[in-house]
Amino acid sequence: MTPYAPPLPTRREDLLNRLAEPKVYDIAVVGGGATGLGVALDAAARGFSVVLIESHDFAKGTSSRATKLLHGGVRYLAQGNISLVREALHERTTLLRNAPHLAQPLAFVMPSYKWWETPFYGAGLTAYDLLAGKAGLGKTEFLGVNQTRNLIPQVATGGLKGGVKYWDGQFDDARLALTLARTAAAKGALVVNYCKATQLQYEARKVCGVLCEDTIGGRKFSIQSRCVVNATGVWVDALREKDGEANPHDGRSKTKPMVAPSQGVHIVVDREFLGGDTALMVPKTQDGRVLFAVPWLGKVILGTTDTPRHDLDREPRPFKEEVAFILEEAARYLKKAPTTEDIRSIWVGLRPLVKPQEDDGENTKAISREHTVLVSRSGLVTVTGGKWTTYRAMAEDVLAKCAEKNLLEARAAGATVHLRLQGADGVGVRQSAMSMPQGAHSYGLDYPAVHALPGRGVELAPGLTEAMVRFAARYEYAVTVEDVLARRARVLFLDARLAARLAPEVARILVEETGLPPKEAEFIALAAQYTEIPA
Incomplete structure (x- = not known):
């Protein structure tokens, strides 16, 4: 059983100062969705030095917008894709x-x-x-x-x-993504949201790192690494194109995009x-x-x-x-x-x-849900496709490909098979959740730390207290109102009008905790879109 690890502080200034330190990481991951976070956790669990950057918030894209199902895929069984179903069920x-x-x-x-x-x-x-x-x-x-x-x-x-x-x-997809980030950090990885990769770095035409920028304060960073993994989901082709531009003899920049969204x-x-x-x-x-x-x-x-x-x-x-x-x-x-x-x-x-090269992209129901891992001539590793249920297996495949291409040394797989994620001890958590206050169960063993913060008795909405907002800012990388109400609490996805009403109070608490702009007005405008019926 994995020993319980108390929550680690996620003060942004401290994270950025760590990012500025001169260091050569074993692996730099670009993309903070399910796939990228899974790779970061698996690599850190195997003892590699890891840095992960995400241009927006963790799980801001696809990884917070799933149907919330962990499944083998009944429809994939009907299509005869037995191997995908078997892997997903496991x-x-x-x-x-x-x-x-x-x-x-x-x-x-x-x-x-x-x-x-x-x-x-x-x-x-x-x-x-x-x-x-x-x-x-x-x-x-x-x-x-x-x-x-x-x-x-x-x-x-x-x-x-x-x-x-x-x-x-x-x-809960977004909270699981956040938990992967926090578990990877507990294993030594540096994970930073709101930090955009702007360019790949090369040495002798081989990728050796990433240039990135803090999208909140504008601070720029140079990350050196032995291996760079492009795990940006539907946006992987943008980084692949940058790689092709820097390596015109690669030829990959002339190929069709990998992804059919x-x-x-x-x-x-x-x-x-x-x-x-x-x-x-x-x-x-x-x-x-x-x-x-x-x-x-x-x-x-x-x-x-x-x-x-x-x-x-x-x-x-x-x-x-x-x-x-x-x-x-x-x-x-x-x-x-x-x-x-x-x-x-x-x-x-x-x-x-993942789009076959001969496909016209118009029949996405027929395209495989399996993932693909590619390595360019420069050594850029790109992973896309797949689904939430198989994020851990995808991470193992990525590290296996890195070893195969001599970008990382081979280390035994399976480090995350029995790794309890942050807040879980594996015994009685689901049962004890039944007696917890509404909204508290998703914290698992972290709930006492939440309950110890100021505002534990101040309920902003059913299942959301002032203490939970403070915990999100101190220990869960939350910066904006959207971070809290969309992905730490799931209010935006459950009741967008209620989320808009909560924005001013959440903004007030965030300013107290972080001193950063909470982007309240932007969130209220976004919440209005979530109830907008297309004309």
């Missing part, structure tokens, strides 16, 4: 064990409205169980009409024939539309997609879409037809159909799907 179990304060099993029901659906989908989900083996979370069950209604009280009952119950996992839209409504703690899954909507209605932190997430997106906006907005699609499909399966008036928040994530 990693699902690993994460449930290592972060029980952030990830839990979740029951799903697939309702049937045609006589053949229960046996047909039930057979596929039974195969899902068999693939999981000892990593299974619960046995697939065939349900009658009454059992289905009991588990999904608001399921549409007209023509209901029964259903199938199966198990997968659920997690796909947009996934999620709509949040009140819990009453589902009526229970079991998720609903529709395996095949009218246009062949998968639809989920997932209970999460007291609300319900409806989604998602899979639409090609050609721009790489940091705050992508949904297309009108995507919102209409989700609401129309939800109306077919829920007794009370949610409308645009019921929307508490709409958020969009861009998936970094």
Whole structure:
């Protein structure tokens, strides 16, 4: 069992002073999403010296905008991608064990409205169980009409024939990303948000570091490293292009981009539309997609879409037809159909799907969800694709490729298989969370440190106290109001109007704690977008 490590202070000035120290790191990671943070943690756990920089906040992009599911991928099984499903099921179990304060099993029901659906989908989900083996979370069950209604009280009952119950996992994506950052720091890594990579550095045409800039204060830094990993998600091609410009004989700059971005839209409504703690899954909507209605932190997430997106906006907005699609499909399966008036928040994530060179990028549903690791002639390591569930396996693949290319020495994999993440002891955390105040469970064993701060009895909103905001500033790298209300607490993603109302008080606390501009006005404008229905 990993001993509990008290929270480390994350005072920004101290982090930047460390970044300015002359040092040659073993590995520099660019990108603070799931993939980059996973690489930083795995490398630090193996004893490498590690620095990670992120141009915005950790998990600001795709990694905070997932459907919150840890899953093997039922639809990938239907596509025959057995290896991806098997790997994801194994990693699902690993994460449930290592972060029980952030990830839990979740029951799903697939309702049937045609006589053949229960046996047909039930057979596929039974195969899902068999693939999981000892990593299974619960046995697939065939349900009658009454059992289905009991588990999904608001399921549409007209023509209901029964259903199938199966198990997968659920997690808090942004808080997991933050926990990876904090765990990596506890292992010796230096991780810094709001620090943008501006240029790669070379020696004899080989990458030997990164130039970067503090996007808050403008301070510039030169990072020297034996290996540079480009883990910037849908934005990996930007750094690859810089590499190609610096090495024109490489030829890679002339190739097509690696990533075909796909947009996934999620709509949040009140819990009453589902009526229970079991998720609903529709395996095949009218246009062949998968639809989920997932209970999460007291609300319900409806989604998602899979639409090609050609721009790489940091705050992508949904297309009108995507919102209409989700609401129309939800109306077919829920007794009370949610409308645009019921929307508490709409958020969009861009998936970094790896694009085959001959693909035109228009059918993102058909592109593989597996990840890819490439090494350029200059030694720049790029990783993209994949999904949250397999972040740890992706990190191992990256370090294996670094060793294969002699960028790092080979060190035994598996350092993170049994590594409990910050706040988890692996014993009783999930059970003790049930007795914690609302919003406290995600801290796990760190909760006493939160509770010891000023403002522990001052509730700003259900599940958010003044002490939690102070903890975010002191120990969780939070700088802005958005950092707190979008990713340390998940208020923006649950109820955007409430988040806007909380902004002034959160800003006041942040100024007391950091002295940095909290960007209150920018956040209020952003929150308005999260309730904006596309015209």
